[in-house]
Amino acid sequence: MTSTPLVSALCLLKIVSHSLTGVMSIGDMYFMGLSATKFFKHWPDMLKEYDDISLHNAWIETFKHDGTPVIQPLKVADRLRDAGLDPDTPPGTFQMRPLVYKMFVRQLEKLGVNVMFGKKVVDFWEDVENKKAGVVTDKGEKYEADVVIAADGVGSKSQKLVGGQVRALKSGRAMWRAAFPVRYLDQDEEVKAFFKMHDGKTGPEPIIRTWLGPGTYAMTLNRPETVIWIMNHDVTGSEEENWNHTIEADEVLSNMDKGVGDRPWAPIFKKLVALTPPKTIINFELFWRNPQPSWASPCARVVEIGDAAHSFLPASGNGATQAIEDAVSLASCLQLGGRDNIPDAVRAHVRFRFVRNACAQKLGFSNAELLQDTDWSKVKLDPRRAQPKLPRWVWSHDPERYAIENFDKCIENVRNGLDIGDDEGYPPNYPPGYKYEPWSIDQIMEDMRNGKNVELAPGDWD
Incomplete structure (x- = not known):
């Protein structure tokens, strides 16, 4: 089994440098791009499980934030067809974080890979002479390896070693996010009737509802056992960049109409918020960070992947996708380079990934601008203007094949x-x-303040 890169990829994904205790049962939805799933071809059992937990026969409809219907319910396949994409090859699917986490951990258990939980890494190091690297935990424990993969998210402790400490810039925005059992909707028949699964030919089918307003957007997802809602909003003062930080529904209800003008949020959405159980709503602050190509330590024995190397806005639909692409790319390069060529393999991986991620990050700003400042006069003529870009150069990529061929x-x-x-x-x-040119969040913010659209630069971004 060790002859394929996926064993390494799975290890990179799950042997992370911070505690995962409790993570397995929390979280809501995220977009899993097709490019992050192509490696499943090596693992039929995991592919079957992924297929079982994926949304099938899903629908999508769009409202203005006040509840006015804009785009009637359509099958996701039909929306893809209208956007000029292959309805039989969706660019990705919305997934439940806990279900995907459990899928990966079960696969590791099948392989006999030992994952240690509850280990908080506080320092990274590398030993040039002995060609080793390692980590130190808050308990003083030291772990050593030929290469260390830092997958500990934004603010990674590895950044002081790799030279990529990126200044976090406040965006002035945050996300309320909640996922809870659908039984809570039983308390209000009107909410239960509205936020139900769609009546499809195969019975009740999952449905995604998008809500677009001035300077804000929201999304709901109804699955058989779970209801999820998220909302982008101006900061209120209680937000944190912390997935364990929760607030209560009354705080959301007292703030959600701020900044939307004289047309408040739809009463039915407010009722959904009110039914959210205690200690469920996460108020996650959004920070912006400039792209930085320093993902590896001087001797390339420590390398960052995922948010540790490149953070994404939620509107990008790329954060999780690019993180998994990272893992597959790095595993492939390490396999191709072999144990005697780890530094070159790591540097090749960074070269494969940096410009791609910088482009995906910038695309996230363009998508956020579209969702928060929808031009409804154009949407009436072309509904595609109410949906973010999911370009072919993102979802058609195969990071394993690309690494092998190049x-x-x-x-x-x-x-x-x-x-x-x-x-x-x-x-x-x-x-x-596209020809890469360094860009900064400061310039994007200045353009947005001056009413300029986010410029994606020359190239085929579709």
Whole structure:
């Protein structure tokens, strides 16, 4: 089994440098892009489980924030067809975080991989002479390896070693997020009737409802056992960049109409918020961070993946997707390079991933702008203007295949000292025709303050 990169990929995903205690039962939904699932071909049991927990026959409809219907319920496949995409090949699916976490952990257990929980890493180190790296926990425990993967999210303790400490800029925005058992809707028949699954040909089918307002947007998802709602909002003062930080429904209800003008949020949405059980609503503050190519330590024995290397706005639909792509890419490069060539393999991986992620990050700002400032006059003519971009260059990518096909040439570029973005000998995995130029959040914020649209730069971003 160790001949495929997926064993390593799974280890990278789950042997993380912070405590996972309690994580298995919390969380709501996220978008899992098709590019992050192609490696399942090696693992038929996991592919079957993924298929079992995925949304099938899902519907989607769109409202203005005040409850005015804009786009009637359509099958997701029909929305894809209307957007010019293949209805039989969706660019990804919405998933429940706890179900996907459990799927990965079960696979590790089948492989006999020992995962240690409750270990809080407070420091990273590398030993150049002995070609080793390691971590130190808050209990003083030291762990050593040939390579250490820092998957501990934004503010990773590894950043002081890799030189990539990125200043977090307040966006002025936050997300209320909640997921709870559907039985709570039994307390209000009107809410239960509205937020129900769609009556489809196969019986009740999952439905996603998007709500777009001035400077805000929200989404609800109804599954057989679970109802989920999220809302983007201006900061209120109680938010934290912490997935365990909760507030109560009354705080949401007292703030959600601020900034939306003289048309308040739909009463039915407010009733849904009111039914949310205690200690369920997460108020997560959104920070912006500039792209930074320093994902590896000087000797490339410590490497960051996921949010530790590149954080995403929720509107991007790319955070989880790119994190899993990272794991598959890094595992593939390490396998191809072998134990004697770990530094070059790590540097090749970073070269494969940086520009792609910088483009996906910028796309997130463009999508956020679209969702928060929808032009309803254009939506009436073209409903596609009310949905974020899910471009082909993102979802059609296969990170394992890309690494295998281009590894040798990439290693040559690494050894020749080419700058990232100036690669020769293989095709880009980012928008065709795009030439990377450093960009900053400061410039994007300045443009937005001046009423300018987010400029994606030349290239085929679709």
